Amino acid sequence: MKMLIDFLPIAVFFIVYQWTKDIVISTAVLIPATIVQVLFTWWRYRKVERMHLVTLALVILLGGATVLMGDGAFIKWKPTVVNWLFAAGFLLSPLIGGKPLIQRMMEKNLSLPRPVWMRLNLAWVGFFIVMGAVNVFVFMNFSEEIWVDFKLFGMLGLTLLFIVIQGVYLARHLPRDGGSGPPGDQRPSSRKEDQS
Incomplete structure (x- = not known):
């Protein structure tokens, strides 16, 4: 819903x-x-x-x-401005409150070591920067109709792809013992993996 x-x-x-x-x-x-x-x-x-x-x-x-x-040029810039503002917000978030923004959004459901949260946060920064740049490329080089299609289908598709990639990355850092320990448990056997 x-x-x-x-x-x-x-x-x-x-x-x-x-x-x-x-x-x-x-x-x-x-x-x-x-x-x-x-x-x-x-x-x-x-x-x-x-x-x-x-x-x-x-x-x-x-x-x-x-x-x-x-x-129409004004509204075509909106996705880029939104994405770049989010990139700045995610990038600066560890300086305000000490936690990266992605951790604040997800930590109720997921416990991860700080280095993993930081890498995940930087991945979102990169994603937002790229999405903003791709939007500019599309509206400056293609027809208005193609841009409208890209705004709905292209951006949605790229976002879903990024979320899947994020899920694959996060799966590496979840407990492997059937869930008996808390997620992100800092057991000696997993310390090396958490630094990857």
């Missing part, structure tokens, strides 16, 4: 674009769809993730500029 809510605004944007082939109209619909997403999330869960708030602010700012100026 939550994942469906997360992708609702981009799905609405995609459907309206396929119907109208007009990025300004699609963006004009994206803005209220994103506002509804945030309001519904607050109503349903009584909290809104920072990611949603950042996205909402950029949709209003860059989407508003697209609608007011009649120029």
